[in-house]
Amino acid sequence: MYNFEYQKAGSVADAAKAATGEAKIVAGGMTLIPTLKLRLASPSKLVDLGGIKDLVGIKAEGGGVTIGAMTTHAAVANSAEVKKAIPALADLAEGIGDPAVRNRGTIGGSVANNDPAADYPAACVALGATIVTNKRKIAADDFFTGLFETALQEGEIVTSISFPAPEKAAYQKFRNPASRYALVGVFVAKTKAGVRVAVTGAGEGGVFRKKSFEDALSKNFSAAALDGIKVDAKGLNSDIHASADYRAHIISVMAKRAVAAAK
Amino acid sequence: MPTTVSMTVNGKKVSGSIEPRTLLVQFIRETLGLTGTHVGCDTSQCGSCVVHVDGKSVKSCTILAAQAEGSDVLTIEGVAKDGKLHPMQEAFRENHGLQCGFCTPGMVMSALDLVKNNKNPSEQQIRDWLEGNICRCTGYHNIVKAIAAGAKAMA
Ligand SMILES: Cc1cc2nc3c(=O)[nH]c(=O)nc-3n(C[C@H](O)[C@H](O)[C@H](O)COP(=O)(O)OP(=O)(O)OC[C@H]3O[C@@H](n4cnc5c(N)ncnc54)[C@H](O)[C@@H]3O)c2cc1C
Ligand code: FES
Numbered sequence: 001m002y003n004f005e006y007q008k009a010g011s012v013a014d015a016a017k018a019a020t021g022e023a024k025i026v027a028g029g030m031t032l033i034p035t036l037k038l039r040l041a042s043p044s045k046l047v048d049l050g051g052i053k054d055l056v057g058i059k060a061e062g063g064g065v066t067i068g069a070m071t072t073h074a075a076v077a078n079s080a081e082v083k084k085a086i087p088a089l090a091d092l093a094e095g096i097g098d099p100a101v102r103n104r105g106t107i108g109g110s111v112a113n114n115d116p117a118a119d120y121p122a123a124c125v126a127l128g129a130t131i132v133t134n135k136r137k138i139a140a141d142d143f144f145t146g147l148f149e150t151a152l153q154e155g156e157i158v159t160s161i162s163f164p165a166p167e168k169a170a171y172q173k174f175r176n177p178a179s180r181y182a183l184v185g186v187f188v189a190k191t192k193a194g195v196r197v198a199v200t201g202a203g204e205g206g207v208f209r210k211k212s213f214e215d216a217l218s219k220n221f222s223a224a225a226l227d228g229i230k231v232d233a234k235g236l237n238s239d240i241h242a243s244a245d246y247r248a249h250i251i252s253v254m255a256k257r258a259v260a261a262a263k
Numbered sequence: 264m265p266t267t268v269s270m271t272v273n274g275k276k277v278s279g280s281i282e283p284r285t286l287l288v289q290f291i292r293e294t295l296g297l298t299g300t301h302v303g304c305d306t307s308q309c310g311s312c313v314v315h316v317d318g319k320s321v322k323s324c325t326i327l328a329a330q331a332e333g334s335d336v337l338t339i340e341g342v343a344k345d346g347k348l349h350p351m352q353e354a355f356r357e358n359h360g361l362q363c364g365f366c367t368p369g370m371v372m373s374a375l376d377l378v379k380n381n382k383n384p385s386e387q388q389i390r391d392w393l394e395g396n397i398c399r400c401t402g403y404h405n406i407v408k409a410i411a412a413g414a415k416a417m418a
């Protein structure tokens with residue numbers, strides 16, 4: 001690791017002021033610290049959000065939930081509010097990494113990082129979540145803009161994420177057998193406005209919606225409704241773990257399982 | 264630019280002058296000389312570095328010492344009391360839950376966090392909980408048995 005300065009921010013305003021130029025925010029550090037160890041990043045300063053109490057916590061609101069950016073994956077997985085409003089979201093959090101990672105990693109860090117194999121981006125997009133920052137509110141559809149790319153600007157900090165409750169939803173993840181990240185993860189949400197399907201792990205540009213599945217499921221919410229809908233392998237990842245064709249096939253399988261499991 | 268960190272480790276107040284990039288595991292091993300916490304992978308995957316920070320299991324190779332400022336840290340050295348092994352440690356010995364022992368401190372610390380939240384874990388729950396703890400020797404079977412026995416002994 002290259003050396004850097006370290007600052008514990010006292011407030012979001014403090015952090016926003018400090019996190020400019022070569023400085024970087026650190027939340028749970030479960031992505032950033034491994035990156036620093038590999039010398040893939042060399043920030044001049046780390047600005048730690050760890051002391052800002054306002055960023056931690058889960059509120060039930062208007063049938064859905066609002067989750068503070070510094071809330072850990074373990075807290076989401078064990079939250080009575082989340083289990084009641086959106087059980088699929090608690091299940092997703094429980095499936096991230098391992099217990100020690102879930103005790104440190106945060107929802108804000110996960111969405112800000114937008115790893116193409118991360119789980120939360122699929123939930124945000126399928127549930128039509130709103131990402132709240134210190135500057136504005138951004139619809140999930142507009143937030144995730146590409147591989148490790150988001151709509152966040154310099155000095156912009158995710159403060160919370162609001163998830164409206166769906167009628168039913170489920171997340172199904174086909175784990176990479178070594179890393180346990182999603183080789184393919186599919187989040188299906190049946191909402192009043194129709195069905196939304198988001199796919200992570202598979203796309204060259206990160207999370208994406210699967211329109212043909214959404215249309216079929218909006219007419220008939222059953223696994224059989226997806227029979228015969230071909231998933232094009234174009235634009236999907238090919239790597240040593242799986243070819244694009246294989247990922248295309250697994251997208252269908254995971255989507256059907258998610259529909260069957262939705263509650 | 265060295266900074267000072269202070270925290271409580273195994274019930275004792277400690278502090279040290281460190282570079283900001285110092286990992287908690289380096290502070291524990293190199294500054295405090297507590298070498299029971301191991302570094303197996305350094306890529307956040309193996310769990311041999313697991314300690315408790317404010318009562319929760321974390322990978323001490325993936326948290327800066329500065330992030331643990333003011334925290335209450337428990338390492339494997341703080342688990343036995345008055346020269347007597349903790350029931351979970353005793354269960355690892357009884358059930359042959361270790362061979363080379365490299366992964367064992369992390370296994371025990373993870374197991375203690377599991378039992379804190381789940382007094383009577385099933386075999387499947389134990390196996391799921393060990394997702395982030397890798398053992399190159401035992402094949403896990405006796406570790407799972409040891410944790411089940413340790414949980415019973417702690418009840
Ligand atoms: C062994 C292991 C297994 C894992 N498995 C999975 C998995 O299966 N699925 C999965 O989804 N993830 C997995 N992860 C990643 C984990 O979920 C991370 O916790 C998460 O991606 C990042 O959150 P963090 O709080 O640790 O962020 P950090 O590492 O602290 O930060 C990540 C990035 O986001 C920025 N950032 C953080 N918070 C904010 C904020 N509030 N506003 C603006 N920018 C911010 C930082 O500057 C940094 O660039 C795994 C990690 C490890 C180590
Ligand atoms: S040394 Fe920390 S997880 Fe392997």
Ligand code: FES
Nearest residue numbers: 362364398399400
């Ligand atoms: S006993 Fe040797 S690594 Fe587990």
